[in-house]
Amino acid sequence: MGSSEESRDFWTSKQYATSAAFVPQLTQKVVQYLAVEENDRILDLGCGDGILTAQIASALKSGYILGLDASPSMIQSAQHAYPTLTHPRCEFRVKDCTQLIEGPSRDGAIDGTWDKVFSNAALHWILRSPSTRLSVLEAAYRALKPGGTFVFEMGGAGNVSEIHAALTAGLLHFGCPLETARAASPWFFPSDAWMKNALEGVGFTVDKVELEYRPTKLTEAQNGGLEGWVKLFGASVLDHVEESKRDECVGWVSALLQTIVTREEDGSQWLGYVRLRGVATKGA
Template identity: 55%
Template sequence: MIATAQSAYASPGLSFSVHDCRHLCSNPAVNSKKGTWDKVFSNAALHWILRDPDTRMDVLRDVHAALKPGGSFVFEQGGAGNVAEVHTALIGALVAHGVPLTEAQEASPWFFPSEAWMRTALNDVGFEVEKLEIEYRPTRLTESDGQGSGGLEGWVWLMGAAFLERVSPEKRDVVVKWVVGVLESVEKRHEDGSWWIGYVRLRGVARKRE
């Protein structure tokens, strides 16, 4: 992705790099210009980045520190209730296949905050929230190829990988099929056989106070 970006969008004033965003300001490119950035933008990533409770607020503090006064933080991520059916089924599948409940819950790689949580957190680190909203957005999945790609099965293999790591490799295909089987009557539509997943998006615009 970085090589593609560098090739397609090369510019003297633009650079691309890989960095652990739990520690944004430890990136020399960010830290050397801390307090001067116009905007920080994130799409469909914060629910992974904020998963670690030990660094959750540090992420928001680093974003705030990177921005110049009046700079904006624009984001969209999974919000409270995002993919709730699949999330629940994945936990249930692990428990059904011998993983203790607490361990199954801790396997989740996501943090889906509510609008209220995010508003409080942004205010606490010094942002002025200009816009914050939750949208329920059912999304049609691609068609399954019957070999583990596409459809709900492919989604679980890709997005639910952290759950599957809690069982032995030989059990993973069984767990995925268990999840798909349990959710068929919930996620599959009778009129055309299409599969849908219940995305809930939390999006916002916050500005660093002048």
């Protein structure tokens, strides 16, 4: 997503379920680090279609989790799937998390009352812009009560580098100048050293920051797989290609990657995911 709620919405929950169903599922470690307590108040940054948020909510007895996401489409799906009437422990709001501090704070989320701030698979989008990067981490810090924890998992240095390079090459092949193609990348995949330094810089005590290479199998659903992944996650990149040539570009990028991501033994396709996971505490 871009940097404001008015930005174009490149997400749809239908495409997300088809091409990226593994994202909210491969979360055992980060959820373990979150160590939900039944009365926790948790803020979930970039909650998407709310599957994981609702799963966390099911462990709450008197607590509450608020999911924020910049995509109106994803939030609409979350609200539809988990209405407050039947899911009183979770709530969802449209919010561009790059604007948590600077933007109009209608939601009162950054108020020093949260036990935990959580984020899965979203911070590499949210931290994309160098101009708002540190303010997002500062917002997480300010949102927490003293002693509260920030628990996250995101793409780390080297994440899906094969697809990152192929998408950049795709833009070049379809006529974009190199600088435009580079700038079109919607992600920031920091190293563990960068993240530790940045978290400490806004005041956190870092309990752990770890990088894990976690090859991830693409879905086999119709309209999913490699092309589905490229179309969903690369949507804002492909936007730089003339509309009439976009499908051709998806085909070109996928063809380039075909032998690189396909395993000979069974034809399954895998991307080189690298996860950056961390737990940081706001001093009491």
